[in-house]
Amino acid sequence: MKISLSRKILNKFIWGNLKFQIIKYCFVILTFNFSLLTFHLSEANAISMNSNTFKIESASVNDAAGNKSSTNYRLSDTLGQLAAGQFSSNGYIIKAGFQYLHSIIAFKFSISNININFGTVLANTPVTGTTNLTVSFGGAGQYQVTAEEIGPLKRVSDTQTIPNTSCNGGVNTCTTTAAKPWTSTSAYGFGYSMSGQDFPADFTDSTYYRPFPDRTLSESPTVVMSNTNVGKNRQSTVTFKLNISGIQTAGTYQTVINFIATPSY
Amino acid sequence: MNFQFLISKRKRRCLFRVMRNTVLSFLCILTLTLVFTPLIYAQQISLSISPPLIKLIAKPGKSVLVAYTVENTGDPTILLTKVLPFEAKDNVGTIVIKDEFEGPIRFSLDNANIVLEQPFFLKTRDSQQVLLRMKVPDGTPEGDYYYTLLAESQPPPTLEGVPSARAKATIGSNILITVTNSGTVDVKGRVALFDTLPRWKLEIGNWKLNVFDSNDKIPVVLIVENKGKNLFIPEGTIVLKGGFGETARYDIIPQNILAQSQRLITASNSAEFDFRQPISLLISGFFVGLYKISTTINFGENSPNIFGATSFIAVPFKLFLGFFIAIIIGIFIVKKLTQKEE
Numbered sequence: 001m002k003i004s005l006s007r008k009i010l011n012k013f014i015w016g017n018l019k020f021q022i023i024k025y026c027f028v029i030l031t032f033n034f035s036l037l038t039f040h041l042s043e044a045n046a047i048s049m050n051s052n053t054f055k056i057e058s059a060s061v062n063d064a065a066g067n068k069s070s071t072n073y074r075l076s077d078t079l080g081q082l083a084a085g086q087f088s089s090n091g092y093i094i095k096a097g098f099q100y101l102h103s104i105i106a107f108k109f110s111i112s113n114i115n116i117n118f119g120t121v122l123a124n125t126p127v128t129g130t131t132n133l134t135v136s137f138g139g140a141g142q143y144q145v146t147a148e149e150i151g152p153l154k155r156v157s158d159t160q161t162i163p164n165t166s167c168n169g170g171v172n173t174c175t176t177t178a179a180k181p182w183t184s185t186s187a188y189g190f191g192y193s194m195s196g197q198d199f200p201a202d203f204t205d206s207t208y209y210r211p212f213p214d215r216t217l218s219e220s221p222t223v224v225m226s227n228t229n230v231g232k233n234r235q236s237t238v239t240f241k242l243n244i245s246g247i248q249t250a251g252t253y254q255t256v257i258n259f260i261a262t263p264s265y
Numbered sequence: 266m267n268f269q270f271l272i273s274k275r276k277r278r279c280l281f282r283v284m285r286n287t288v289l290s291f292l293c294i295l296t297l298t299l300v301f302t303p304l305i306y307a308q309q310i311s312l313s314i315s316p317p318l319i320k321l322i323a324k325p326g327k328s329v330l331v332a333y334t335v336e337n338t339g340d341p342t343i344l345l346t347k348v349l350p351f352e353a354k355d356n357v358g359t360i361v362i363k364d365e366f367e368g369p370i371r372f373s374l375d376n377a378n379i380v381l382e383q384p385f386f387l388k389t390r391d392s393q394q395v396l397l398r399m400k401v402p403d404g405t406p407e408g409d410y411y412y413t414l415l416a417e418s419q420p421p422p423t424l425e426g427v428p429s430a431r432a433k434a435t436i437g438s439n440i441l442i443t444v445t446n447s448g449t450v451d452v453k454g455r456v457a458l459f460d461t462l463p464r465w466k467l468e469i470g471n472w473k474l475n476v477f478d479s480n481d482k483i484p485v486v487l488i489v490e491n492k493g494k495n496l497f498i499p500e501g502t503i504v505l506k507g508g509f510g511e512t513a514r515y516d517i518i519p520q521n522i523l524a525q526s527q528r529l530i531t532a533s534n535s536a537e538f539d540f541r542q543p544i545s546l547l548i549s550g551f552f553v554g555l556y557k558i559s560t561t562i563n564f565g566e567n568s569p570n571i572f573g574a575t576s577f578i579a580v581p582f583k584l585f586l587g588f589f590i591a592i593i594i595g596i597f598i599v600k601k602l603t604q605k606e607e
Contacts, residue, residue, distance in 0.1 A: 087448045092323035094331065096316040098520075106315035107436065110339060114308050114432040115421050121428055131432060137317075142358050153430070156423060190430075220361060228357050228531070228543050240430050253428040256420045262413060262437035263317040264358035265521050 107143070108136040109261035116240050123246040124185045132196075133225055134235045135261055142228045142264040146221035147257055149212035153190050153242070155251040162244060162253050164211030165189030176222050179208040188245045190255075196236035198227045209241060212257060221260060228264075310418050310434040311339030320521070321399065322443045322450075328400040330375060333438060335416045336392035343419040345384045346395055348372040351413050351439070353526040356488055357543045360413070362437070368410045370442055371400040384419060405444050408494050409524045413437040441521060443495050452564050453493035457527050459560055459573030461485055462544065479552050479581035487530045487545040487560055487573065491522040498522070501562035501570075503532050503546055508554035515546055517562065530562075552579030 087093050097104035116129035135143050153162040166189065167174035167182040174180035174191070179202040182191060191209040194200065200223065202208065213219035225236050313336045321329060335344065350367050351360045372381065375396035379385045387393055397414060420431040443450060462484040463475035477483060489499050498519045505513045515532040522528040532546040559574040 087322065087324075091327040092321060092329055094322075094329055095320040096318070096331075098318060104316045106313040106334070106336070107317040107438065108311070108313040108338075109434060109436045110309065110311035111432050111434050112309050114310055114418075114434070115424065116430045116432070117424060118428045118430075129430070134311075136313075144359050146362075149430075153428065223359060226359060228529070242428065252423075252426055254423050254431065256431045256433055258417075258433050258435060260362065260415070260435040260437065262360060262362070262439065265318060265353075265360065265411070265439045265441060265523065 105137065107261070107263045108134075109145070109259075110134040111259060118240075118242050121242060121244055123244055123248065126185065126241055126243040128242075129240045131238050131240075132235055133238060133259060133261075134233060135198075135225065136233050137263060143226065143234075143261065144223050144264070145225035145259055145261045147192075147212060147224045147238075147259050148215050148219070148221040150256045150258065151216045152214060153253040153255045155249065155253050157251060160249050160251060160253075162242070162248065163189050164214065165191035165209060165241070165243075166211070167191070167209055174208075174210050176211055176213045176219055177202075179203045179210045181207045182209040182241065183207050185243065186245075188243050188248075190240070190242050192224075193239040193241065194224055194236055195239070197234045198225045199236045200224065200226075206239070215258075221258070224259070225261075308421055309339045310342060310432075312337060312342075312344075312416060312418065312434060312436045314414075314416060314436050314438045316438065318439050318441070320441045320443075322445060322448075323399075323401045324446055325401050325405040325444060326403040328398060331397050331399065333395040333397060333414060334392050335387070335395055335436075337387040337389060339389065341386070341388050343384045344387050344393070345382065345417050345419070346374070346379070347382050347415050347417065348397075348412050348440075349415060351411050353523045353528075356527040356529050358520070358528065360439070362413055362415075368412070369402055369405045370410050370412065371402060372412070373398050373400075399440070399442065401442070401444055407445050408443075409496055410442045410444065411523060412440040412442070414440060441496060441523075445495070450495040450497070451493040452495065452497045452568065453491065454497060454499060454522070454562070454564055454571055455490050455492065456487070456560065456562070456571055456573035457490040458486055458488040459558075460575050461558065461577050462542070463577060475575070475577035477552065477577055477579045478583055479579045480583060481552075481579070483548040483550075483552070483556075483577065484542075484544040485532070485546040485548065485558060487517075487532070488527050489522055489530050489562060490527045491524055494524050496521050496523050497564045499530060499562045499564055501560060503558060503560045505548060506557045506559075507552070508556065513548070515548075517560075553581060554579065 110133070112132040112134070113129075114131070116131060118127045118129055121127050133145055135145060137143055149164075151161075152164055154160070165174065165182055165187065167180040168184045168187050172180040172182075174182065179193070179200070189211065191211045193206060193209045194203045195206060202210075210222070213222050224238065225234070227234060313334075315334045315336075319331055323329060335346075337344075348366065349362050349364070351362045353359070354361045374381055375398050376394070379393070379395070385393065395414070395416075415435050415437045417435040418433050420433040423429075423431070461475050461477075463477055464481055465476040467474040467476060483505075485503065487503065491497060498521055499517060500519050501517045503515045503517065505515075518531050520528060520530065529543050530545055555576060555578050557574065557576045559572065561570050561572055563570045
């Protein structure tokens with residue numbers, strides 16, 4: 001009994017000590033990690049801002065208690081000494097390219113397929129066709145690609161048209177700026193979906209479609225691709241979809257979609 | 266007889282080797298051809314334009330010539346050049362090109378063979394120099410005028426008997442013109458918004474506090490407004506200061522802000538950002554405590570600075586939670602062991 005008692009006491013002591021050790025080590029590890037991570041706030045640098053034609057002077061940093069804005073003023077020296085001299089003698093100053101890039105980089109835009117052929121279209125049987133849009137900006141700068149149709153799908157021989165889609169309708173009625181699901185085979189019309197890179201966020205998945213803005217209705221072109229960050233070989237896929245009703249007059253229907261790609265300013 | 270048999274066996278072996286090598290070579294060439302042959306698309310358009318942006322400051326009565334290069338790297342196509350005005354659509358650099366020409370600036374081409382609004386043919390891998398003359402007539406009011414030089418392809422011919430959508434490609438280059446008699450420009454800038462996009466926001470009356478978890482990335486938004494008649498390019502920095510004295514500095518990318526518009530300023534080459542909402546800067550790290558972020562912006566030599574500041578607090582919620590769970594588990598294990606022993 002004495003032996004079992006002393007063993008019990010010994011075990012209790014060991015386990016108590018063990019508990020303390022576990023808690024102590026946990027605390028030490030956590031404190032160490034805290035210190036390591038807290039004091040490891042490394043500086044992140046933006047891209048270099050120097051070139052032959054400009055230099056960004058880092059302004060002095062002042063602690064400000066709130067937003068402060070300048071009052072009205074007119075500057076005569078914003079052009080800089082050299083530029084002001086040029087302006088006086090030539091009457092103009094001209095600059096090409098972007099200030100934060102060392103060289104002038106061409107802006108490129110491609111469409112992989114400019115003839116989207118829907119083939120024989122049967123009533124209540126949607127058909128699709130695709131084309132790829134590619135924008136290259138030499139690895140710099142932001143851009144946008146807009147799209148509009150010069151008019152709805154129109155029969156070549158007369159003025160019969162296939163209307164633009166309103167998708168599934170009801171709460172799922174799509175507009176030129178808001179894509180909605182278009183899955184019903186009894187929902188007719190013409191529209192497009194986007195996938196790939198830099199496409200608008202409302203194209204949630206491949207069932208989401210929008211109608212094209214119609215120039216004949218003075219609708220503004222809508223952005224189908226854009227990126228506010230740097231872009232090189234950015235590619236997206238436009239999926240055109242056509243679904244006609246049984247009462248649609250037979251014929252050859254055509255339209256032209258204008259894709260306009262511009263770099264930002 | 267045996268000798269003849271040997272010869273024919275040798276011949277057969279030789280023939281077999283030749284056939285085998287021929288077949289292998291053919292398969293090799295076929296594989297290489299299939300692997301390295303580029304995809305061929307239907308009729309395609311591929312255009313490029315340079316320079317992508319022109320900025321002109323001119324007196325009334327001046328005429329300037331700019332040489333653009335339009336290159337066709339796709340199928341042969343017919344192009345048409347035109348100049349249309351544009352305006353800023355929002356604060357992320359998107360533009361709206363107007364349908365009709367307007368404004369006092371006069372544009373024409375000095376080329377002998379091409380004219381604005383008239384089509385011309387461009388072969389594959391061919392380029393066309395477009396000599397655009399920009400004339401600021403006498404008496405043009407001071408101010409800014411913004412245009413885009415567009416090179417527009419013609420759509421392909423219609424396909425008989427087949428419903429189709431034909432695409433045309435238009436590529437543009439922007440032209441920013443400031444008209445000033447004396448070289449004086451009207452620069453009126455202000456910080457429209459400078460703040461972080463917090464995970465949680467504590468608001469008690471007028472007092473607001475942005476709260477992040479210590480492991481969160483800190484998104485910062487900086488929007489600068491131009492209330493003047495001429496565009497400007499802001500230059501400056503965003504500075505992060507922590508409670509332990511650590512400092513990080515980020516340079517602002519100098520981008521044009523058009524007259525009477527706002528623009529979201531970016532503070533790094535943000536290709537790595539994976540944010541649906543446009544932001545100026547995303548700061549990574551492990552943050553604990555109160556942090557102050559400030560920005561200082563100016564518009565060129567001798568221009569005064571404008572400022573903005575905000576702050577946030579970071580608390581290691583996830584770490585505390587993990588620590589708490591670890592303690593609970595530790596206590597549970599120890600209790601279990603103690604009970605077993607008893």
